[in-house]
Amino acid sequence: MNDFLRDLESVELDNRGRVWIDELCQVCHSTEDVIDQFLNSREQIGSSWLGALRRGILGFGHLIAQHKLVMKMDQISAQILDLSIRRPERARGHSPSTVPRYAPPTQEPQQTQELDVINFDDDVHAIMTWLLSDDTSFSVISIVGMPGIGKTTLAKSIYNNKAVVDHFPFRAWTSATRKHKFFSDIMGEHTNYREMTRGGKRCFIVPDDAEMAHKLNAFLTGKRYLIVLDDASSTNFLNQMVKAFPDASNGSRMILISRSRSLPSELERRSVHHAVRLRGNDESWTLFTHALKVNIPQQLQTLREEIVRTCGGLPMLIVKLANMLSQKGLTIEEWSNALQQLNHDQAQFWSYPLSRINKDLPLYKLQCLFYFGLFPQDFEIPARRLTALWVAEGLVQAKGEDEAPEDVAERCLIQLIAEGMVRVTKKKRNGNIKTCCLPGALQQCWLSKALNATFLQIHTKTTSHLSPSTGMIRRLIDHLDKEDITFDHIHGNHNIDSSSLQPLYRGVVSLLSFDTREGNKPGEDIGNFLRRCISSNCLLLLRVLDLENVFKPNLPGALGNLTRLRYLGLRSTFLDMLPSFIKKLENLQVLDLKHTNIINLPSPIWSMQRLRRLYLNERCHCQSVPQPRVGSFSTLQVLVGLFVDEEAPVKDGLDRFVNLQKLGLKCRLLSSQQEAMAEWVLKSKHLRSLSLKSIDEQNQVGDLDLKPLTGHVSLSCLYLLGRLKNPSIVSEFPHGLIDLTLSGSELKEDPMETLDKLPNLKILSLLAKSYTGNNMRCSLGGFSQLRVLKLWILEQLEEWNVEEGALQALRALDIRGCLRLKVLPEALHHRALLKVKLTDMPSDFA
Numbered sequence: 153m154n155d156f157l158r159d160l161e162s163v164e165l166d167n168r169g170r171v172w173i174d175e176l177c178q179v180c181h182s183t184e185d186v187i188d189q190f191l192n193s194r195e196q197i198g199s200s201w202l203g204a205l206r207r208g209i210l211g212f213g214h215l216i217a218q219h220k221l222v223m224k225m226d227q228i229s230a231q232i233l234d235l236s237i238r239r240p241e242r243a244r245g246h247s248p249s250t251v252p253r254y255a256p257p258t259q260e261p262q263q264t265q266e267l268d269v270i271n272f273d274d275d276v277h278a279i280m281t282w283l284l285s286d287d288t289s290f291s292v293i294s295i296v297g298m299p300g301i302g303k304t305t306l307a308k309s310i311y312n313n314k315a316v317v318d319h320f321p322f323r324a325w326t327s328a329t330r331k332h333k334f335f336s337d338i339m340g341e342h343t344n345y346r347e348m349t350r351g352g353k354r355c356f357i358v359p360d361d362a363e364m365a366h367k368l369n370a371f372l373t374g375k376r377y378l379i380v381l382d383d384a385s386s387t388n389f390l391n392q393m394v395k396a397f398p399d400a401s402n403g404s405r406m407i408l409i410s411r412s413r414s415l416p417s418e419l420e421r422r423s424v425h426h427a428v429r430l431r432g433n434d435e436s437w438t439l440f441t442h443a444l445k446v447n448i449p450q451q452l453q454t455l456r457e458e459i460v461r462t463c464g465g466l467p468m469l470i471v472k473l474a475n476m477l478s479q480k481g482l483t484i485e486e487w488s489n490a491l492q493q494l495n496h497d498q499a500q501f502w503s504y505p506l507s508r509i510n511k512d513l514p515l516y517k518l519q520c521l522f523y524f525g526l527f528p529q530d531f532e533i534p535a536r537r538l539t540a541l542w543v544a545e546g547l548v549q550a551k552g553e554d555e556a557p558e559d560v561a562e563r564c565l566i567q568l569i570a571e572g573m574v575r576v577t578k579k580k581r582n583g584n585i586k587t588c589c590l591p592g593a594l595q596q597c598w599l600s601k602a603l604n605a606t607f608l609q610i611h612t613k614t615t616s617h618l619s620p621s622t623g624m625i626r627r628l629i630d631h632l633d634k635e636d637i638t639f640d641h642i643h644g645n646h647n648i649d650s651s652s653l654q655p656l657y658r659g660v661v662s663l664l665s666f667d668t669r670e671g672n673k674p675g676e677d678i679g680n681f682l683r684r685c686i687s688s689n690c691l692l693l694l695r696v697l698d699l700e701n702v703f704k705p706n707l708p709g710a711l712g713n714l715t716r717l718r719y720l721g722l723r724s725t726f727l728d729m730l731p732s733f734i735k736k737l738e739n740l741q742v743l744d745l746k747h748t749n750i751i752n753l754p755s756p757i758w759s760m761q762r763l764r765r766l767y768l769n770e771r772c773h774c775q776s777v778p779q780p781r782v783g784s785f786s787t788l789q790v791l792v793g794l795f796v797d798e799e800a801p802v803k804d805g806l807d808r809f810v811n812l813q814k815l816g817l818k819c820r821l822l823s824s825q826q827e828a829m830a831e832w833v834l835k836s837k838h839l840r841s842l843s844l845k846s847i848d849e850q851n852q853v854g855d856l857d858l859k860p861l862t863g864h865v866s867l868s869c870l871y872l873l874g875r876l877k878n879p880s881i882v883s884e885f886p887h888g889l890i891d892l893t894l895s896g897s898e899l900k901e902d903p904m905e906t907l908d909k910l911p912n913l914k915i916l917s918l919l920a921k922s923y924t925g926n927n928m929r930c931s932l933g934g935f936s937q938l939r940v941l942k943l944w945i946l947e948q949l950e951e952w953n954v955e956e957g958a959l960q961a962l963r964a965l966d967i968r969g970c971l972r973l974k975v976l977p978e979a980l981h982h983r984a985l986l987k988v989k990l991t992d993m994p995s996d997f998a
Contacts, residue, residue, distance in 0.1 A: 272306045272428075273985060274583070277961055279310055279426055281937065283378070283405050284319055290399035294408040297428035298504045298572035300468030303409050304382065306428060310407070311380055320378040320405070327382045334393070335364050338379065339371045365396035376402045382409045411504065413570065427570030430465030430591060433577050439467060443474035455487055461530055462495050464591030465575040469494070469501050495592075502593045505572045509598075519547045520564055521573060522602040524590045526629050528666055532577045532587035537700070537721070539565060540742050540765065544696050544719035545662060556789065558764070581915050581940065582869055582891040624659040630678075631666055642681045643667075650688035657690035664698040665705075672704065675725075679706025686710040700724055700744070712736035723747055723767065730754060738762070745769060746793060753794075761787060768793030770818045770845075777805035792816035792843075798825055807832035813866075816843040819854070819874075826857035826877075834859045840866050846874030853896035853921070860884035868912075872897065882906050895919035902927065908934030908958075920945035926972070927951045930958040937961055945969040954979040968992055 282293055295303045310316055311325060326337035379397070381390075397406065413425055431439060437456055440463070441448060463470045476490050499506075509521070520542055527533050539561035542548050548560040565585065568574040573594060578586040590598060630642055641653065667674040678699060685691045687710065694714050698721035699705050705725055711717075712733030717740055724747040734743075735756035743757070746767040753772045757763070770793045788809050796802065797820045807828065815836060821829060833842065842864075846854040856874025860881055861867060868890040876882070876897045883906045885892070890912050894903070898921055907916065908930060914937050926948045932955045935941075939961055943949070949970050954977035965980065967973070968991040975997070980986060990997065 272302060272309065273963065275306050275426065275428060276310060276313070277939070277963075279306075279407075280313065280315065281961075282424065282426075283310070283316060283407075285403075288401045288403050290397060290401075290404045290406075292394075292406045292408060292423035294410055294413070294423055294425050295428060296410050296413050296425055296570065298411065298466075298502075300466050300501055301428045301430065301572060302467040303428055305467070307380055307382070307407055307409055311378070316378065319403075320376055322372075322375040322377040323380075324377070325380045325382065335368065338368065365393060368393070368396045369398050372404075373398045374400065375404070376400075377404045378407070379405075380407045380409070425570075429569050430572060430575040431467060431470070432465065432575070432579065433460050436460045436463055436465055436470055439470050440474050443471045445474075445478035452484060452487060455484065455491070457530070458488075458491055461592045462491050462498070464498075464502070464593055466501060466572075466591070469498060498593050499597075502572075502591065502597075505594065506597060508571055509573060516547055516549070517564060517568065520561075521568065521590075521598060523547065524574075524595070525599050525602040526627060526662075526664055527589075528631055529595065530589065530592075531666075532589055534587055535562075535565060535585040537698075538588070540719060541662075541696060541698065544741060546695075558789065583914065625656050626659060627662045627664075628657065628660045629664050629666070632669075643677045650684060653685055653688045653690050657685050657688075659693060660691050661693055662696035662698075663691065663694060664696070665702050668701045668703075670703065674702050675704040675706050678702060679708060683708040683710060686713055692716070695719065697721065704728075707731050707733075709733050715739060718742065718762075720744070735759075741765065743767070745772070763788055765790040766792070766794075768795075770816075771795055773797065774800045774806065777801045777808075788812060790814045794818070796821065796825075796829065798822055800825075802832060803828040807835065810835050811838055812836050813838055814841040815839060816841075816871075818845045818847065819856075820847050820849070821854075823855075823857070826855065830857045830859045833861075834863075837864060838866060839864050841869040842867060843869075843871040844874065845871075856897075861886055864888075885910060887911055889913055891915040893917040893919065894922040897922045899923045900925060902929060904928050904930050904934070911937065913938055914961075915940040917942040918944070918946065920969075922946070924948050928953070930954045930977075932957040934958045935962070940964045940966075942966040943968070943970055943973075946973075947971065949973050952977055962986055965989070966991075973997065 279293060279295070282291075295307055297303050311323065317323070324338045326334050394406075397404070408423070413427070437460055440459060459473065463473055473490070473494055476494065477487055509518070513521070523538070523542060523545075524533070539558060542561045542564070543557045548557055548564055550557045550560055565574065565588070569576060569585070569588070573590070574588050575591050576585050576588050580586045589595075625638075628638060630638065632643070633639060638656075641656075665674075665678055667678065682691070686708070692713065694717055696719045697711075697714070697717060698719065700721045700723045702725055704727055705722075707727075709731060710733075711731070713736075715736065715738060717737050719742045720737070720740060721742070721744045723744045727745070727748045727750055730745065730750050730753070732754065734740075734754060738760065739762055740760055741762055742765045743763065744765070744767040746769055748769050749771075750769065751771050751773060753768070753774055755776045757766070758774075758777045764787050766788065767790070772793065773795055789812060791809060791812055792814060793816055794806075795818050796806070800806065802825055810832075815833070817829070819826075819829060829844075833839075833844075842861075844856060844858070846856040848854040854874055855877050856872060857877045858872070858881055859878070861870075862884050864886050865888055867886050868888050870885065870889055870891070871893040873895045874897070876899070879897070879899055879901070882894075882897075882899065882903055885907075887910060889910050892907070892910075892913060892915065894917070896919075902925055903918065903923055907913065913935065916935075916938055917940075919942070923946055928949060928951070930953070934955075935958060938959060941959070941962060941964070943952075943966070945968065947970075950972045952973060956979050958979065962980070962983070963985055964987050966989045968989075971992075971994055973993070976988070980988075
């Protein structure tokens with residue numbers, strides 16, 4: 153019986169087949185005669201498992217009935233394999249009495265080795281940091297992502313890393329798809345399976361799960377172990393086995409490799425997730441060129457964008473294309489043909505995320521995905537723009553009073569990225585998402601779905617596909633497409649009868665223009681269109697007006713009638729003045745004036761009780777702040793680019809905005825105002841990002857007064873430009889800092905001796921005159937997380953010492969204009985993964 157159960161467990165099945173086999177095994181567990189009859193039947197019939205299984209069961213139907221077995225075997229997939237390939241150990245000549253442990257091969261194919269170094273550096277660092285942390289409790293990390301995204305490659309590179317090998321005296325790589333393999337891979341010969349001969353063949357009798365769990369616990373007790381569990385899909389089995397892993401408080405770890413983020417309850421309780429994302433544009437190209445077995449002529453660089461777009465950031469597809477092209481000639485025509493073939497066949501590579509979209513994605517995430525269809529193909533969408541638009545359209549909703557819709561939107565985007573449905577094309581210095589897009593294959597598929605769902609409408613001059621429920625356009629997107637019926641209304645004949653506008657535009661909730669042409673025509677066209685539509689009682693339901701990059705749009709005063717407007721995007725429009733109608737937009741949540749020429753900010757802006765994000769250009773003055781009504785000033789979360797001088801009402805004015813999460817100020821203040829600004833910052837305990845730039849009357853670096861920030865536990869990004877009046881605050885920065893920039897600080901004491909204690913610091917930029925000393929030292933164990941270090945124009949710096957064991961995580965070093973520095977520290981000379989950039993350095997710099 154046990155032999156039969158073990159044989160069944162060794163068969164490769166899909167999930168449904170495995171469930172049926174488990175049901176059969178449970179029912180027949182104590183029926184030894186039944187199994188003997190089945191095995192005899194199998195010997196007579198031969199190697200056809202399916203036939204044997206059917207005939208054997210039919211021969212003892214009366215016994216099966218006692219256990220209420222439902223005859224489901226006709227539904228079992230033809231995936232049941234022949235017995236001859238179920239035991240690869242025998243084929244390799246291993247003795248059946250000892251089952252060898254399996255570990256991933258130390259020598260990977262060349263492109264896999266390069267993948268480890270080139271494509272997964274950030275992932276390796278994040279997981280290694282978790283593996284080697286000081287936390288002594290047993291914990292689990294799940295590496296999740298779509299097929300082909302590199303989960304196993306990533307896990308293997310970590311498993312074989314020397315630091316991991318040295319840290320964990322015991323390591324094992326196994327799978328939960330077959331129980332006997334799970335135990336034997338971990339315990340090896342200590343499994344003590346009992347051997348027997350049946351039908352002339354040797355096999356093992358495997359004890360039940362409870363007994364094996366007890367053995368596993370005894371075997372691992374006292375060991376600091378790392379278990380890598382590939383294909384973690386058997387929920388019930390994992391729930392039972394995880395209880396068997398002893399927690400000796402010695403830092404033992406488990407890594408799960410899985411497509412799904414959902415884990416068995418016992419694992420979920422003590423696990424963290426690491427999602428492997430699709431690769432960005434630069435990452436994709438780097439991986440492609442390294443996987444390619446031929447050199448790329450200069451003329452073929454023109455295909456870079458097409459190659460990156462076709463592969464969609466999926467490592468498996470990138471390597472496949474590189475292998476294909478390595479066999480081709482080096483003409484553009486042959487490469488283009490290969491790209492077209494891969495583009496035609498690539499649906500199979502994206503079947504998993506597409507199936508997740510169709511089956512598992514909730515409605516609000518579907519709508520968020522639909523929104524990508526509003527942007528031009530291959531457009532790199534800024535994450536801050538995308539999430540703000542989702543919020544303005546009401547596509548995401550906060551679940552509780554303490555949760556902001558912006559946080560829900562950001563979390564939604566991160567989840568879509570983790571599922572392989574959205575690709576990050578560029579990242580910020582601190583690792584956050586800068587721009588993103590849909591992978592090419594998903595974009596092609598998804599656009600048609602968005603059209604069918606009436607989220608988008610395409611209106612050509614020959615046919616108009618309008619929303620069947622409303623008979624009107626809901627989202628008006630200007631892509632400068634002359635075949636679109638809206639093109640003539642916006643850019644063509646301005647004398648069109650207004651009555652023809654009403655049926656189309658009376659229900660529009662979003663208007664986005666991508667008219668980025670130079671000259672005055674884009675601004676004139678959109679201005680005339682807005683004026684004619686509003687005068688015709690159209691666009692009155694508008695929630696989003698996004699004119700980013702449209703040069704100087706003529707904004708008619710009639711925009712004041714758009715009282716439902718939540719998002720007004722005027723970034724990079726270079727507008728000279730903000731019209732007075734702004735005070736009428738009482739529901740406005742986002743006002744983006746960055747990269748405009750607007751200097752004076754109308755005071756009514758500060759009375760907008762629903763305003764959540766205000767982006768300015770660092771030249772906008774604030775001369776008065778109205779006294780707030782009850783409840784005012786509570787919603788503003790982002791205030792960036794405000795210019796604060798002596799006329800600005802900081803005390804009892806701006807300092808009432810204490811719920812800010814992001815604050816960016818450019819200051820020209822006397823000492824009295826400096827004190828008020830320092831108090832304002834001190835009271836803003838919710839800050840996640842803070843940027844302060846102090847200048848004097850000659851626009852040179854000014855004084856900067858700042859109080860200790862130790863209480864700002866959420867602060868992760870800090871940018872300070874100015875002479876620090878209180879240099880000791882450098883030792884009182886919050887431990888949550890990830891990104892720190894100091895410029896003009898004129899620190900006399902070596903800041904490295906203090907900053908190296910920040911446990912989460914990943915990016916450090918010491919810019920011009922931030923440090924005026926001539927020596928710096930990075931001590932052993934310091935800057936354990938630092939990834940990027942910039943040393944710019946430190947004119948007095950002569951000597952920089954880095955002890956062995958310092959800056960272990962450093963990947964990018966940028967030294968610029970440090971004219972007295974003569975040599976790179978010896979400890980950094982042989983860092984294989986360190987990229988060093990030198991600019992304006994002396995010719996004898998070694």
